[in-house]
Amino acid sequence: MTRWARGGPGDGAATAAAPTELFGRREETAVLDGLLAQARGGSGGALVVWGEPGIGKSALLRHVHGQAADFVRLSHSATRPESDLAFAGLHGLLRPPADRVELLATAQAAAVRTALGLSGEPTDRLVVGAAVLSLLCGLAERQPVLLVVDDRQWLDEATALCLGFVARRVGAHPVVVVLADHSDPAARPWEGVADVRVDALSDESARQLVAAVAPLTDKATTRNMVRDAGKASDTRAMNRLTAQEQRVAQLAAEQLTDREIGVQLRISHRTVGHHLGNVFAKLGINTRTELSHLHAGCEPP
Numbered sequence: 001m002t003r004w005a006r007g008g009p010g011d012g013a014a015t016a017a018a019p020t021e022l023f024g025r026r027e028e029t030a031v032l033d034g035l036l037a038q039a040r041g042g043s044g045g046a047l048v049v050w051g052e053p054g055i056g057k058s059a060l061l062r063h064v065h066g067q068a069a070d071f072v073r074l075s076h077s078a079t080r081p082e083s084d085l086a087f088a089g090l091h092g093l094l095r096p097p098a099d100r101v102e103l104l105a106t107a108q109a110a111a112v113r114t115a116l117g118l119s120g121e122p123t124d125r126l127v128v129g130a131a132v133l134s135l136l137c138g139l140a141e142r143q144p145v146l147l148v149v150d151d152r153q154w155l156d157e158a159t160a161l162c163l164g165f166v167a168r169r170v171g172a173h174p175v176v177v178v179l180a181d182h183s184d185p186a187a188r189p190w191e192g193v194a195d196v197r198v199d200a201l202s203d204e205s206a207r208q209l210v211a212a213v214a215p216l217t218d219k220a221t222t223r224n225m226v227r228d229a230g231k232a233s234d235t236r237a238m239n240r241l242t243a244q245e246q247r248v249a250q251l252a253a254e255q256l257t258d259r260e261i262g263v264q265l266r267i268s269h270r271t272v273g274h275h276l277g278n279v280f281a282k283l284g285i286n287t288r289t290e291l292s293h294l295h296a297g298c299e300p301p
Protein backbone atom coordinates (compact mmCIF):
# COMPACT_ATOMS: atom_id res chain seq x y z
CA MET A 1 0.00 0.00 0.00
CA THR A 2 1.47 3.30 -1.05
CA ARG A 3 0.39 6.83 -0.38
CA TRP A 4 2.01 8.95 -3.01
CA ALA A 5 3.87 12.03 -1.86
CA ARG A 6 4.20 15.10 -4.05
CA GLY A 7 5.59 18.59 -4.03
CA GLY A 8 3.32 21.17 -2.40
CA PRO A 9 -0.35 21.02 -1.57
CA GLY A 10 -3.02 23.04 -3.29
CA ASP A 11 -2.04 22.39 -6.88
CA GLY A 12 -5.60 23.02 -7.88
CA ALA A 13 -7.89 20.62 -9.64
CA ALA A 14 -9.22 22.06 -12.79
CA THR A 15 -6.59 24.69 -13.24
CA ALA A 16 -3.63 22.30 -13.28
CA ALA A 17 -1.93 20.96 -16.38
CA ALA A 18 -3.58 18.31 -18.54
CA PRO A 19 -4.06 15.05 -16.61
CA THR A 20 -1.55 12.30 -16.99
CA GLU A 21 -2.87 8.75 -16.84
CA LEU A 22 -4.56 7.90 -13.58
CA PHE A 23 -3.40 4.61 -12.10
CA GLY A 24 -5.34 2.27 -9.82
CA ARG A 25 -8.38 4.41 -9.09
CA ARG A 26 -11.09 2.34 -10.73
CA GLU A 27 -13.57 2.45 -7.83
CA GLU A 28 -13.18 6.15 -7.17
CA THR A 29 -13.48 7.12 -10.84
CA ALA A 30 -16.53 4.85 -11.19
CA VAL A 31 -18.26 6.85 -8.43
CA LEU A 32 -17.33 10.16 -10.06
CA ASP A 33 -18.24 9.02 -13.57
CA GLY A 34 -21.52 7.71 -12.15
CA LEU A 35 -22.34 11.17 -10.80
CA LEU A 36 -21.72 12.73 -14.21
CA ALA A 37 -23.86 10.09 -15.93
CA GLN A 38 -26.61 10.71 -13.39
CA ALA A 39 -26.49 14.45 -14.13
CA ARG A 40 -26.67 13.82 -17.87
CA GLY A 41 -29.86 11.94 -17.03
CA GLY A 42 -31.25 14.94 -15.14
CA SER A 43 -30.45 14.40 -11.45
CA GLY A 44 -27.56 15.73 -9.46
CA GLY A 45 -25.42 14.73 -6.52
CA ALA A 46 -22.46 15.70 -4.38
CA LEU A 47 -19.35 13.93 -3.21
CA VAL A 48 -16.51 14.77 -0.85
CA VAL A 49 -13.26 13.08 -1.88
CA TRP A 50 -11.03 12.95 1.16
CA GLY A 51 -7.67 11.63 2.21
CA GLU A 52 -4.26 12.63 3.42
CA PRO A 53 -2.01 15.13 1.59
CA GLY A 54 -0.47 13.72 -1.58
CA ILE A 55 -2.81 10.73 -1.76
CA GLY A 56 -4.22 11.71 -5.18
CA LYS A 57 -7.36 13.79 -4.54
CA SER A 58 -6.51 16.56 -7.02
CA ALA A 59 -5.69 13.88 -9.60
CA LEU A 60 -9.24 12.54 -9.15
CA LEU A 61 -10.69 16.02 -9.42
CA ARG A 62 -8.77 16.54 -12.64
CA HIS A 63 -10.23 13.28 -13.88
CA VAL A 64 -13.84 14.29 -13.22
CA HIS A 65 -13.22 17.73 -14.70
CA GLY A 66 -11.73 16.12 -17.81
CA GLN A 67 -14.72 13.80 -18.20
CA ALA A 68 -17.20 16.67 -18.03
CA ALA A 69 -16.47 18.59 -21.23
CA ASP A 70 -20.21 18.69 -21.93
CA PHE A 71 -20.88 20.40 -18.57
CA VAL A 72 -20.67 24.01 -17.45
CA ARG A 73 -17.57 23.59 -15.29
CA LEU A 74 -16.97 25.88 -12.33
CA SER A 75 -13.88 25.23 -10.27
CA HIS A 76 -11.90 26.73 -7.47
CA SER A 77 -8.89 25.74 -5.39
CA ALA A 78 -9.06 27.18 -1.90
CA THR A 79 -5.88 28.71 -0.57
CA ARG A 80 -4.60 29.16 2.95
CA PRO A 81 -4.17 32.97 2.73
CA GLU A 82 -7.87 33.36 1.84
CA SER A 83 -9.27 30.90 4.34
CA ASP A 84 -10.34 33.75 6.68
CA LEU A 85 -11.91 35.85 3.94
CA ALA A 86 -15.67 35.29 3.98
CA PHE A 87 -16.95 34.17 0.57
CA ALA A 88 -13.49 34.20 -1.08
CA GLY A 89 -14.28 30.66 -2.31
CA LEU A 90 -17.63 31.71 -3.75
CA HIS A 91 -15.90 34.58 -5.49
CA GLY A 92 -13.47 32.13 -7.13
CA LEU A 93 -16.25 29.75 -8.11
CA LEU A 94 -18.87 32.12 -9.39
CA ARG A 95 -16.96 34.78 -11.22
CA PRO A 96 -17.63 33.28 -14.67
CA PRO A 97 -21.45 33.22 -14.41
CA ALA A 98 -21.69 36.40 -12.30
CA ASP A 99 -23.59 38.10 -15.12
CA ARG A 100 -26.46 35.75 -14.36
CA VAL A 101 -26.79 37.22 -10.86
CA GLU A 102 -29.11 39.88 -12.22
CA LEU A 103 -31.56 37.15 -13.27
CA LEU A 104 -32.14 36.19 -9.62
CA ALA A 105 -34.90 37.42 -7.34
CA THR A 106 -34.01 40.84 -5.91
CA ALA A 107 -33.08 39.70 -2.38
CA GLN A 108 -31.01 36.80 -3.70
CA ALA A 109 -29.23 38.94 -6.31
CA ALA A 110 -28.37 41.47 -3.60
CA ALA A 111 -27.03 38.70 -1.33
CA VAL A 112 -24.84 37.21 -4.04
CA ARG A 113 -23.63 40.65 -5.11
CA THR A 114 -22.56 41.31 -1.52
CA ALA A 115 -20.93 37.88 -1.19
CA LEU A 116 -18.97 38.50 -4.39
CA GLY A 117 -17.88 41.94 -3.21
CA LEU A 118 -20.00 43.74 -5.81
CA SER A 119 -21.98 45.75 -3.25
CA GLY A 120 -21.92 46.50 0.45
CA GLU A 121 -25.35 45.43 1.66
CA PRO A 122 -25.46 43.07 4.69
CA THR A 123 -25.60 39.38 3.76
CA ASP A 124 -28.02 36.77 5.06
CA ARG A 125 -26.21 33.45 4.66
CA LEU A 126 -29.39 31.46 4.09
CA VAL A 127 -30.29 33.82 1.27
CA VAL A 128 -26.80 33.43 -0.23
CA GLY A 129 -27.16 29.63 -0.08
CA ALA A 130 -30.58 29.76 -1.72
CA ALA A 131 -29.31 32.23 -4.32
CA VAL A 132 -26.30 30.11 -5.28
CA LEU A 133 -28.58 27.08 -5.55
CA SER A 134 -30.94 29.04 -7.83
CA LEU A 135 -28.01 30.27 -9.89
CA LEU A 136 -26.68 26.74 -10.43
CA CYS A 137 -30.10 25.28 -11.13
CA GLY A 138 -30.76 28.11 -13.60
CA LEU A 139 -27.50 27.34 -15.42
CA ALA A 140 -28.36 23.63 -15.36
CA GLU A 141 -31.58 24.21 -17.28
CA ARG A 142 -29.50 24.49 -20.45
CA GLN A 143 -26.53 22.25 -19.66
CA PRO A 144 -25.49 20.10 -16.68
CA VAL A 145 -23.22 21.86 -14.19
CA LEU A 146 -20.09 20.55 -12.48
CA LEU A 147 -18.75 22.41 -9.48
CA VAL A 148 -15.28 21.35 -8.33
CA VAL A 149 -13.63 22.66 -5.17
CA ASP A 150 -10.11 21.55 -4.34
CA ASP A 151 -8.31 21.92 -1.00
CA ARG A 152 -11.57 22.41 0.85
CA GLN A 153 -9.62 22.40 4.14
CA TRP A 154 -8.66 25.98 3.30
CA LEU A 155 -12.09 27.06 2.11
CA ASP A 156 -13.51 30.00 4.06
CA GLU A 157 -16.27 29.00 6.45
CA ALA A 158 -18.94 31.15 4.77
CA THR A 159 -18.39 29.46 1.38
CA ALA A 160 -18.18 26.02 3.03
CA LEU A 161 -21.55 26.53 4.73
CA CYS A 162 -23.07 27.77 1.50
CA LEU A 163 -21.75 24.82 -0.53
CA GLY A 164 -22.85 22.35 2.14
CA PHE A 165 -26.34 23.83 1.84
CA VAL A 166 -26.18 23.54 -1.95
CA ALA A 167 -24.69 20.03 -1.94
CA ARG A 168 -27.60 18.68 0.11
CA ARG A 169 -30.15 20.11 -2.32
CA VAL A 170 -28.89 19.47 -5.84
CA GLY A 171 -30.45 15.99 -6.14
CA ALA A 172 -33.38 17.14 -8.27
CA HIS A 173 -31.23 19.11 -10.76
CA PRO A 174 -28.38 18.16 -13.12
CA VAL A 175 -25.77 19.72 -10.85
CA VAL A 176 -22.74 17.80 -9.55
CA VAL A 177 -20.65 19.12 -6.66
CA VAL A 178 -17.27 17.50 -5.96
CA LEU A 179 -14.90 18.63 -3.22
CA ALA A 180 -11.51 17.43 -2.06
CA ASP A 181 -10.73 17.59 1.63
CA HIS A 182 -7.89 16.44 3.88
CA SER A 183 -10.10 15.09 6.63
CA ASP A 184 -13.22 13.04 7.21
CA PRO A 185 -16.16 15.24 6.19
CA ALA A 186 -18.61 13.63 8.61
CA ALA A 187 -19.01 16.85 10.56
CA ARG A 188 -20.69 20.12 9.62
CA PRO A 189 -20.96 21.55 6.97
CA TRP A 190 -20.81 18.32 4.91
CA GLU A 191 -23.01 16.18 7.11
CA GLY A 192 -25.44 14.35 4.84
CA VAL A 193 -23.17 14.59 1.79
CA ALA A 194 -21.74 11.36 0.34
CA ASP A 195 -17.98 10.87 0.61
CA VAL A 196 -15.29 8.61 -0.68
CA ARG A 197 -12.04 8.08 1.15
CA VAL A 198 -9.00 8.02 -1.09
CA ASP A 199 -6.64 5.41 0.18
CA ALA A 200 -3.16 4.28 -0.66
CA LEU A 201 -2.45 3.06 -4.19
CA SER A 202 -1.70 -0.64 -4.47
CA ASP A 203 2.02 -1.40 -4.88
CA GLU A 204 1.35 -2.41 -8.47
CA SER A 205 -0.31 0.93 -9.30
CA ALA A 206 2.49 2.76 -7.50
CA ARG A 207 5.02 0.90 -9.65
CA GLN A 208 3.10 1.93 -12.77
CA LEU A 209 3.11 5.51 -11.56
CA VAL A 210 6.89 5.46 -11.03
CA ALA A 211 7.34 3.93 -14.49
CA ALA A 212 5.21 6.71 -15.99
CA VAL A 213 6.86 9.66 -14.25
CA ALA A 214 10.42 8.30 -14.12
CA PRO A 215 10.69 5.67 -16.87
CA LEU A 216 14.46 5.29 -16.50
CA THR A 217 14.22 4.18 -12.86
CA ASP A 218 15.65 0.68 -12.45
CA LYS A 219 13.64 -2.11 -10.86
CA ALA A 220 15.50 -2.18 -7.54
CA THR A 221 15.12 1.59 -7.04
CA THR A 222 11.42 1.38 -7.93
CA ARG A 223 10.94 -1.46 -5.44
CA ASN A 224 12.68 0.55 -2.71
CA MET A 225 10.66 3.70 -3.49
CA VAL A 226 7.36 1.81 -3.37
CA ARG A 227 8.36 0.02 -0.16
CA ASP A 228 9.55 3.21 1.55
CA ALA A 229 6.44 5.14 0.49
CA GLY A 230 4.29 2.29 1.78
CA LYS A 231 6.12 2.17 5.11
CA ALA A 232 5.93 5.93 5.56
CA SER A 233 2.21 5.93 4.85
CA ASP A 234 1.53 3.04 7.22
CA THR A 235 3.51 4.81 9.93
CA ARG A 236 1.50 8.01 9.40
CA ALA A 237 -1.70 5.99 9.65
CA MET A 238 -0.50 4.38 12.91
CA ASN A 239 0.42 7.79 14.29
CA ARG A 240 -3.20 8.88 13.93
CA LEU A 241 -4.19 6.38 16.63
CA THR A 242 -4.45 7.51 20.25
CA ALA A 243 -1.89 6.09 22.68
CA GLN A 244 -4.39 3.56 24.04
CA GLU A 245 -5.48 2.57 20.52
CA GLN A 246 -1.83 2.02 19.61
CA ARG A 247 -1.36 -0.27 22.64
CA VAL A 248 -4.50 -2.23 21.73
CA ALA A 249 -3.41 -2.39 18.07
CA GLN A 250 0.04 -3.66 19.01
CA LEU A 251 -1.38 -6.50 21.12
CA ALA A 252 -4.09 -7.36 18.57
CA ALA A 253 -1.40 -7.50 15.88
CA GLU A 254 0.33 -10.12 18.06
CA GLN A 255 -2.96 -12.05 17.75
CA LEU A 256 -4.02 -11.72 21.43
CA THR A 257 -7.78 -12.04 22.00
CA ASP A 258 -9.85 -9.09 23.27
CA ARG A 259 -9.93 -10.71 26.72
CA GLU A 260 -6.14 -11.22 26.82
CA ILE A 261 -5.60 -7.62 25.74
CA GLY A 262 -8.09 -6.47 28.40
CA VAL A 263 -6.15 -8.32 31.11
CA GLN A 264 -2.82 -6.81 30.01
CA LEU A 265 -4.16 -3.24 29.80
CA ARG A 266 -6.53 -3.58 32.80
CA ILE A 267 -9.61 -2.66 30.78
CA SER A 268 -12.73 -4.64 29.95
CA HIS A 269 -12.85 -6.73 26.78
CA ARG A 270 -15.75 -4.53 25.63
CA THR A 271 -13.54 -1.47 25.86
CA VAL A 272 -10.89 -3.37 23.90
CA GLY A 273 -13.51 -4.09 21.24
CA HIS A 274 -14.44 -0.42 21.13
CA HIS A 275 -10.79 0.67 20.70
CA LEU A 276 -10.22 -2.00 18.08
CA GLY A 277 -13.25 -0.76 16.13
CA ASN A 278 -11.69 2.70 16.08
CA VAL A 279 -8.32 1.27 15.05
CA PHE A 280 -9.85 -0.64 12.12
CA ALA A 281 -11.85 2.40 10.99
CA LYS A 282 -8.86 4.75 11.21
CA LEU A 283 -6.57 2.35 9.37
CA GLY A 284 -9.21 1.33 6.83
CA ILE A 285 -8.83 -2.40 7.56
CA ASN A 286 -11.16 -5.21 8.67
CA THR A 287 -9.08 -8.01 10.20
CA ARG A 288 -6.32 -8.67 12.73
CA THR A 289 -4.28 -10.28 9.98
CA GLU A 290 -4.31 -6.99 8.03
CA LEU A 291 -3.34 -5.25 11.27
CA SER A 292 -0.38 -7.63 11.73
CA HIS A 293 0.81 -6.93 8.19
CA LEU A 294 0.48 -3.22 8.73
CA HIS A 295 2.40 -3.44 12.01
CA ALA A 296 5.13 -5.55 10.46
CA GLY A 297 5.43 -2.98 7.65
CA CYS A 298 5.92 -0.12 10.12
CA GLU A 299 8.78 -1.74 12.03
CA PRO A 300 12.22 -0.37 11.28
CA PRO A 301 14.32 -2.68 9.00
Ligand SMILES: Nc1ncnc2c1ncn2[C@@H]1O[C@H](COP(=O)(O)OP(=O)(O)OP(=O)(O)O)[C@@H](O)[C@H]1O
Nearest residue numbers: 006009010021022023052053054055056057058059
Ligand atom coordinates in the same frame (compact mmCIF):
# COMPACT_ATOMS: atom_id res chain seq x y z
N1 LIG B 1 -3.55 7.38 -9.20
C1 LIG B 1 -2.65 8.23 -9.72
N2 LIG B 1 -2.22 8.09 -10.99
C2 LIG B 1 -1.34 8.96 -11.52
N3 LIG B 1 -0.81 10.01 -10.85
C3 LIG B 1 -1.22 10.20 -9.59
C4 LIG B 1 -2.15 9.34 -8.95
N4 LIG B 1 -2.37 9.75 -7.69
C5 LIG B 1 -1.60 10.82 -7.54
N5 LIG B 1 -0.91 11.11 -8.68
C6 LIG B 1 0.04 12.19 -8.87
O1 LIG B 1 0.72 12.33 -7.61
C7 LIG B 1 0.86 13.70 -7.25
C8 LIG B 1 0.11 13.94 -5.92
O2 LIG B 1 -1.29 13.74 -6.12
P1 LIG B 1 -2.38 14.88 -5.81
O3 LIG B 1 -1.83 16.22 -6.08
O4 LIG B 1 -3.60 14.50 -6.53
O5 LIG B 1 -2.54 14.69 -4.24
P2 LIG B 1 -3.58 15.40 -3.26
O6 LIG B 1 -4.27 14.34 -2.50
O7 LIG B 1 -4.40 16.34 -4.03
O8 LIG B 1 -2.61 16.17 -2.28
P3 LIG B 1 -2.94 17.50 -1.39
O9 LIG B 1 -3.85 17.07 -0.30
O10 LIG B 1 -1.61 17.90 -0.87
O11 LIG B 1 -3.55 18.50 -2.32
C9 LIG B 1 0.30 14.49 -8.40
O12 LIG B 1 1.36 14.82 -9.30
C10 LIG B 1 -0.65 13.53 -9.08
O13 LIG B 1 -0.84 13.82 -10.45
Ligand SMILES: [Mg+2]
Nearest residue numbers: 010011057058
Ligand atom coordinates in the same frame (compact mmCIF):
# COMPACT_ATOMS: atom_id res chain seq x y z
MG1 LIG C 1 -4.56 18.37 -3.98
